[in-house]
Amino acid sequence: MSEERFSLIVPKIKQQYIYNLLKKGKRLDNRKFDEMRPIKIKTGIIPNAEGSAEVHLGDTIVLTGVKISVTNPYPDQPDKGTLIVNSEFPPVASPDFEPGPPDENAIELARIIDRGLRKPEAIDFSSLCIIPGKKVYGVWVDIYVLNHNGNLVDAAGISTLAALLNTKYRKAEVNQQGEVVLKEELINLKVINYPIYLTFGKILDYILFDMNLEEEAMSQCKLTTIISGGGKICGLQKSGIGYFTPEELDYIIKKSLSMYQSVKDLILKNVNI
């Protein structure tokens, strides 16, 4: 129930300057309205994790670790692996973050990322079955924000995708006693669908892509679109205080669909597997 307004306060004079720039079609960091900040991806940096990736989106840094271990399947999907997505906003990332269990923003972030992975089957969950109905691999995705400078969702999405692409887990065999034994042999996690998270925000009547923290603090609301392979919309989340008109929605959806390929290529180029 805590009310987390941005403690980042953008001075009125700077706000006015940013508004004036927007009216001229410009942003403070010289980007176009639909331009992403530069991204940098480092994969496999956590040796103990089955997969990991650190993503820099401008000054936003998100580290994602993937752990895989043997677990029980969900009762309604006995022959599929499980997925749990969690995210934390540790106090290292921002003066606004406090220690403690994930707050509503961290929970929302994890649930948005989850949405792009679960129903669109980004991972081949069937390949994670060991003994149907008894033992499967569980995939734990843990998202850690290391530096908060806006647009955590897109950065978390990229780092999750990069970490999954980089994930290798130990092969399991079932012995004569029916027990699961893990071998030394490593298998690559089968990522079969690449969800791309694209977040647009609204300041005045302008729609901006990939807002930084200052812009976020000034924005009314955001819409995250999740686009999957084949040009399908596989998730949406509107958040923040404000509204979108039907025209704005249509613009954002069309824009996301047209941006999907280029953003995906950009990520894959940087992942270099």
Next chain:
Amino acid sequence: MSEFKRKDGRAYNEIRPLKAEVGILKNADGSAYFEIGNTKVLAAVFGPREYHPKHEASLQEGIVRARYHMTPFSVKERKAPTLSRREIEISKLIKEVFNTCIKRDLFPRTAIDVYIEVLNADGSTRVASINAVTLALVDAGIFLYDLVSAVSVGKVNGQLVVDLTGEEDQISEADMPIAMMPSKKRFVLLQLDGELTYEEFNSLLKMGMEAINKIYEFQRNCLKSKLEEYLKFYGQI
């Protein structure tokens, strides 16, 4: 398309029967009960009242806080009464919806607390909650820019449908809750879980907006009859 019938006999664009009652809880400043099919929701509004803790209050405007909660008996398998991650996310979204729709600069330094209890869940609980809260806020006499009406749309067995039941939601390929301020066509809540093409998304949005208009009419009528009741009781002013 019009030949298509759903498991409960509804047409693809038909919403379940609606029922609502306004002002049913005496202790709350505003309250409402809202029912859509077997989804039954109770909402209470307290405030505008003093904000606690005080240092978090805003000098410019009142702040809406919301708690969406499902009762342990509202679902088939007993649910733990503590707030789940899902409930925390929905509470956040509902809070944001009403922070958008209330003219909050009328009551600076205050809190408007919105409490929602889902009594029985059969799909579309978050949109039913939003419909209930809107009625409760009007009952509390709080200034809204417009009523908020909400509905869920989705894709079940390849068919685009309006107002998903719990069973439909379970097997659905996509589920999209929408909330709007209908008179100005402003979207205040939009979520999607599942895959849709651009064309499907647009038809669902259109179907949703039609259903929302029906719910809007229903809410207005409901509030009108409540007002008539009050006027009868207190006499014409």
